[in-house]
Amino acid sequence: MTDFERPYLGFGMGLRSVHYETILSDEPDIDWFEIISENYMVPGGKPLYFLDQIREKYPIVMHGVSLSIGSTDPLDFNYLKDLKQLIDRVSPAWVSDHMCWTGMGGHNLHDLMPLPYNMATARHVIDRVKKVQDYLGRQILLENASSYLGFKTSDMTEWDFIAEVAKEADCLLLLDINNIYVSGFNHEFDPLDYMRNIPPERVWQFHLAGHEDNGDVLIDTHDHPVRSEVWDLYDQACQLFGPVSTMIERDDNIPALAQLVEELEMARKIGSRHWGQKGLSCGNDGSRG
Amino acid sequence: MTDLEKLQGLFQAAVMAEKTAFLAEIDGGGKIPPARRLHIYQHAYKARLRDVLAEDFPVLHGMLGDEAFDELCQRYIVAYPSSHSSLRYFGQNLEKFVTGESPYNTQVVIGEMARFEWNFHDVFDAPDHAAITIEDVGALVPAVWTTLRFEFHPSLHIAPYDWNVLAVWSSVQEENTPSTNSETVPDIMPEVLNETTYAIQWRQDLRSYFRSLAPDEARALLMAMDNKAFPEICEGLAFEHADNAPVRAAELLRNWVTEGLISSLNHMDMGPQSQ
Numbered sequence: 278m279t280d281f282e283r284p285y286l287g288f289g290m291g292l293r294s295v296h297y298e299t300i301l302s303d304e305p306d307i308d309w310f311e312i313i314s315e316n317y318m319v320p321g322g323k324p325l326y327f328l329d330q331i332r333e334k335y336p337i338v339m340h341g342v343s344l345s346i347g348s349t350d351p352l353d354f355n356y357l358k359d360l361k362q363l364i365d366r367v368s369p370a371w372v373s374d375h376m377c378w379t380g381m382g383g384h385n386l387h388d389l390m391p392l393p394y395n396m397a398t399a400r401h402v403i404d405r406v407k408k409v410q411d412y413l414g415r416q417i418l419l420e421n422a423s424s425y426l427g428f429k430t431s432d433m434t435e436w437d438f439i440a441e442v443a444k445e446a447d448c449l450l451l452l453d454i455n456n457i458y459v460s461g462f463n464h465e466f467d468p469l470d471y472m473r474n475i476p477p478e479r480v481w482q483f484h485l486a487g488h489e490d491n492g493d494v495l496i497d498t499h500d501h502p503v504r505s506e507v508w509d510l511y512d513q514a515c516q517l518f519g520p521v522s523t524m525i526e527r528d529d530n531i532p533a534l535a536q537l538v539e540e541l542e543m544a545r546k547i548g549s550r551h552w553g554q555k556g557l558s559c560g561n562d563g564s565r566g
Numbered sequence: 567m568t569d570l571e572k573l574q575g576l577f578q579a580a581v582m583a584e585k586t587a588f589l590a591e592i593d594g595g596g597k598i599p600p601a602r603r604l605h606i607y608q609h610a611y612k613a614r615l616r617d618v619l620a621e622d623f624p625v626l627h628g629m630l631g632d633e634a635f636d637e638l639c640q641r642y643i644v645a646y647p648s649s650h651s652s653l654r655y656f657g658q659n660l661e662k663f664v665t666g667e668s669p670y671n672t673q674v675v676i677g678e679m680a681r682f683e684w685n686f687h688d689v690f691d692a693p694d695h696a697a698i699t700i701e702d703v704g705a706l707v708p709a710v711w712t713t714l715r716f717e718f719h720p721s722l723h724i725a726p727y728d729w730n731v732l733a734v735w736s737s738v739q740e741e742n743t744p745s746t747n748s749e750t751v752p753d754i755m756p757e758v759l760n761e762t763t764y765a766i767q768w769r770q771d772l773r774s775y776f777r778s779l780a781p782d783e784a785r786a787l788l789m790a791m792d793n794k795a796f797p798e799i800c801e802g803l804a805f806e807h808a809d810n811a812p813v814r815a816a817e818l819l820r821n822w823v824t825e826g827l828i829s830s831l832n833h834m835d836m837g838p839q840s841q
Contacts, residue, residue: 315651315652315653315654316652316654318651318652319654319691320691320692320693320694320720321691321692321693321694321695321720322690322691322692322694322721322769322772323690323691323772324691325691325694326694326772343651343652348574349568349570349571349574353651356651359651378574380578380648381571381574381575381578382575382578383649384578384582384647384648384649385648385649385650385651386578386581386582386611386648387611387614387615387648387653387656388581388607388610388611388614390574390577390607392570393570393573397568397569397570398570401568401570425603425606425607426592426593426600426603426604426606426607427592427593427595427596428573428591428592428593429591429592429593429594430569430573430591431593463596464596465595465596465597493597493598494597494598494602494603494606496606
């Protein structure tokens with residue numbers, strides 16, 4: 278199906294503290310976990326204790342929310358130092374963050390703020406991704422965020438922007454299928470146009486999540502099960518991209534783990550329909566040696 | 567200043583301070599107008615930070631009620647916007663804010679509850695350190711007791727309270743662990759205590775604990791945490807306990823060790839002895 282190698286972990290889940298004990302006692306049928314990096318950039322206590330226990334049983338990937346790769350503030354090397362320390366402790370299969378900015382002037386809005394899609398912004402982001410990758414000594418994955426507004430100064434599509442950054446910075450991508458759907462609705466583009474123009478060899482991970490439907494605008498809330506429209510889009514993504522490690526993200530109204538495992542079964546069913554056993558082999562771990 | 571820097575500055579000012587200049591930068595196409603698109607970010611910003619405070623200060627929230635707590639949050643968000651990469655630290659200035667701002671500074675209990683609830687967060691993820699055991703203390707030879715000093719677990723916090731903050735907090739908690747509930751109305755009303763009372767908060771085996779201290783224990787613990795040697799702590803206890811001071815000191819020490827408060831024993835004869 279493909280002429281490139283991509284590491285594949287199977288079907289995973291966002292690690293949430295309410296599930297720590299259940300994971301350790303039940304060892305559920307989940308192939309890997311994704312942690313929110315910032316939640317474990319702490320001195321000690323429960324988060325790191327459980328992370329250490331869980332990583333003995335499951336592969337871990339790290340997902341950050343505060344890299345602020347698109348910000349015009351200088352890169353925060355104190356943050357990167359802490360991130361690198363956590364990477365050394367966890368030995369994740371890979372490390373990701375978002376294609377966005379989260380604040381400037383030293384502030385953090387704790388939101389994934391959209392960027393204007395033009396070449397000047399792309400060059401800015403490319404330069405910063407290269408610096409981050411050099412500092413961490415590994416490629417990073419960047420995730421497409423949901424957005425609710427566009428800029429007059431944008432003259433590229435989001436997918437062209439992302440593809441340009443990935444190619445020129447030599448970074449990888451985490452495609453959030455729900456975010457493509459949400460942004461497609463909010464900005465009136467066809468999610469298939471988006472996915473068809475993303476270089477498949479760069480895509481190492483999929484996110485699936487739920488959103489809130491407000492009639493004329495969709496909000497990426499991560500507090501609902503994955504909606505059927507997003508499952509349909511995931512089905513098409515599986516066909517377009519081949520075996521990509523897939524996980525479910527749930528941040529609010531978090532149900533019992535068993536319920537999320539059931540939801541993950543849906544992803545498995547769709548993935549295996551397209552990939553069969555092909556997706557079961559694992560490649561490299563994302564480090565540059 | 568680059569175009570991107572200018573744009574981000576306008577966008578951030580619109581989100582944090584509801585400035586309107588950014589509206590002119592938003593693409594006007596699509597189903598909903600620019601003002602509504604921007605409002606999604608403005609609303610999400612305030613709601614997210616308010617939710618974090620509600621989660622971090624559940625009993626303060628219950629004490630104040632939704633309306634007053636929301637107003638406190640909105641004022642705090644403006645006064646102390648987040649500058650940390652993690653939301654974990656967003657509430658760290660709330661005690662400072664309420665003790666300096668009217669009308670909160672006229673109600674001491676608000677600041678004390680903010681302090682007590684925030685301390686649990688520092689207790690929760692403080693650095694790990696093994697605690698010493700009763701056997702470690704028993705193994706000390708008599709000669710070292712004259713210079714014996716204590717190092718305490720990094721999670722240990724001690725603070726004075728003039729209000730019945732611990733009782734109010736306990737009335738909405740089933741056990742001595744911080745809650746994740748965001749709407750909890752206390753059964754016990756806040757009241758002034760007869761005298762200032764110290765309380766400690768700490769972590770043992772991944773669980774967070776708290777308790778109040780008798781006046782003599784508070785003095786002894788403050789001395790011990792100030793790196794005073796065991797004989798000085800005994801002298802401090804002599805005011806109330808006279809000849810029984812060493813017995814009381816030994817009793818307190820046993821409690822501190824059993825509760826996992828002490829992480830190492832230091833004395834001049836043998837250097838640090840830790841676990």
